Structures are given as C-alpha cells and as structure tokens.
C-alpha cells in the first residue's frame with residue numbers, strides 16, 4: 442500500500458440545525474467582524490437571516506455580500522476584494538452553492554494577501570493562510586465546503602482555472618441539510634448528479650486511496666438511495682439529509698483523490714457556454730463513463746453495485762455495463778437532458794471543446810484511461 446495524506450477541513454459539523462452553533466464557533470476563534478458571502482437567490486429566501494442573527498447575538502458584526510455570481514469570474518472576484526478592502530474582516534462565512542463558497546474562498550485569500558486572483562491560479566501558489574472561512578452549502582452537490590479548490594472563469598483568457606491550495610480549506614464546514622430544503626428540483630437534480638460524479642470519479646481515478654474509497658462508496662450509496670426522492674419531493678427530510686451527507690462524503694472523496702475526465706470536459710463546456718457546473722457534468726457522465734469502463738472493470742463493477750445493480754453472477758464487464766445503464770436511468774429520472782444539443786451547444790463547437798479539454802491536464806492525468814485527442818473528440822461527438 443502506498444503512503445497517502447488525508448486532507449479535510451479543520452472541522453465538519455453535520456446535521457439539521459448545526460449552523461445554530463456558528464456564533465459559538467466564531468467566538469472560539471476570536472472573530473469580531475465577519476463578511477457573509479451569498480448569492481441573490483439564496484439571500485432572497487431569507488435562509489441567511491438566522492445565521493446572521495446567530496453571529497450578531499454572539500457579538501460579531503456581520504456585513505453581507507449577496508452578489509456572488511454563478512460560475513464566478515476572476516474579474517468580479519478581484520473587483521469585490523478591492524471594493525471591500527483588506528484587513529477589515531477576521532471571518533468569512535459562505536452560505537450558498539459552490540459558486541458562493543468558491544467566491545468566499547477567493548475573498549478569504551485576497552483579504553490576507555496582495556495581488557489578484559490570477560496570481561494564485563494553479564497548484565500551491567497561495568503563500569499562506571487566508572482569513573478563516575466557515576462554509577455552509579445550500580445545495581447537496583459541489584462539496585466545495587470540504588475541498589481546497591476554488592474555480593474561477595478567466596473570461597479574458599477564455600478558460601476556467603482552479604486555485605488549488607490547502608489554505609483554501611474551510612476552518613469549519615457546517616453541513617446543515619435544512620439549508621437545502623428549499624432548493625428547487627432542477628438544481629437539486631444537477632447538483633446531486635455532480636455529487637455522485639465526485640464519488641464515481643474519486644473512486645475510479647488513478648489517485649484513489651483507502652480513505653477516498655471509503656468516502657466515495659458511502660457517498661454513492663447515499664446519493665443513489667435519495668436523489669430521486671429529493672428531486673420529486675423537496676420536503677422529504679430524510680432524502681435531503683442523506684443527500685447532504687452523500688455530497689459531503691463525495692466532496693471528501695475527491696478532495697483526496699481528485700476528479701477525472703467528466704470534470705475535465707465540463708470545464709470548457711461551462712466556460713464557453715455557461716452551462717452550470719452540475720448540469721455540464723451530469724450530461725457528460727454516461728459518455729465519459731462508457732469510454733472509461735474498460736480501463737478499470739473491477740472498480741466500475743463496484744460502482745454498479747453502489748448504484749443498486751444486482752451484480753451477483755455477473756462478470757465485471759457485465760456488471761460495469763449495467764452500472765452505466767443505472768447511471769443513465771438515474772440521470773433521466775431526475776430530468777437531466779441526454780444530449781449537449783439540448784443545451785444549445787452547436788455541432789461546430791465540438792472541435793474547440795475537444796482541444797480545450799486537452800488543456801485540463803491536471804484532471805486528465807487522473808483519468809483511469811489515458812485519453813488522446815481522438816478519444817476526447819469521440820466523447821464530445823457521442824454526447825452531442
């Protein structure tokens with residue numbers, strides 16, 4: 442067995458109502474002035490109010506930035522950091538989906554260090570800790586609350602890039618399923634599929650470890666058992682709780698073993714056509730999975746079992762193929778489109794998308810099957 446490290450946030454608090462402990466936790470780290478980061482949609486629902494009140498009651502002054510944008514850009518991040526100013530906040534609290542949490546991660550770094558977001562793009566470019574971050578997801582999806590990466594769209598250079606550094610890990614992740622109860626079905630579906638993909642890619646990627654396996658397998662089991670129910674009936678608390686836990690474990694899995702080609706293809710799709718991250722991944726999953734199956738049949742056979750396939754008596758090949766079918770039917774059942782053309786992607790764009798994918802080398806290197814440009818082209822064509 443190879444040596445490995447386990448990367449996790451400072452602490453994870455999980456469970457309905459766990460955000461009620463935030464004031465107490467903020468006091469423990471000596472916070473006096475916090476910036477809450479959220480997006481307009483989440484802000485309007487009012488779910489940030491009790492969290493703000495909890496912090497205020499603990500004697501912490503809270504400012505709210507409620508303009509986090511979907512698929513955040515470097516330009517907005519830099520402008521926001523400049524406008525809000527350095528040395529003002531000693532705590533950043535993210536409440537939202539992956540976009541709000543990523544924005545908060547970027548701000549936490551820019552509040553503590555000179556320069557602009559682009560200076561820190563890539564791996565281990567951040568020189569030291571940022572302002573402490575508390576991260577509270579309002580979707581069961583991205584796992585951003587437990588990862589060391591924030592993704593920004595570089596519109597000027599035309600690609601998405603990750604700032605990857607352990608200094609981006611939250612001081613505390615508060616995974617409170619009640620924050621997801623109002624999440625609309627379409628977002629529940631796309632973000633839930635994203636969470637499932639973190640688990641599948643974390644389990645089948647080259648960098649999988651015993652720890653990431655444990656997280657990934659349980660994530661697949663939880664998500665398979667609850668995603669359909671959470672989409673069909675958002676008030677199903679048990680399904681919501683399981684989805685939050687599954688997404689948390691999926692996040693911990695890929696935090697430690699990385700994601701693979703589904704995410705590599707989703708990056709240019711998101712950047713060029715502004716397809717939301719979860720949706721981009723969900724549409725691409727079956728096509729990438731189909732290409733990857735033969736590279737690790739035994740692992741994909743286990744994925745099939747976690748997706749609810751009765752695999753007794755089947756060869757790994759047969760089980761893996763049935764797993765692919767199970768992933769497709771889950772996706773269809775929660776309303777994910779089956780082809781890229783349904784998302785408005787023109788056929789002429791495929792060649793550009795294929796060459797842009799080849800630049801996502803960090804993720805492609807973790808793919809169980811080494812992919813050539815021809816392989817990638819074929820996946821895009823099949824998916825279209």
Ligand SMILES: [Fe+2]
Pocket residue numbers: 583635639704718722
């Ligand atoms: Fe993702």
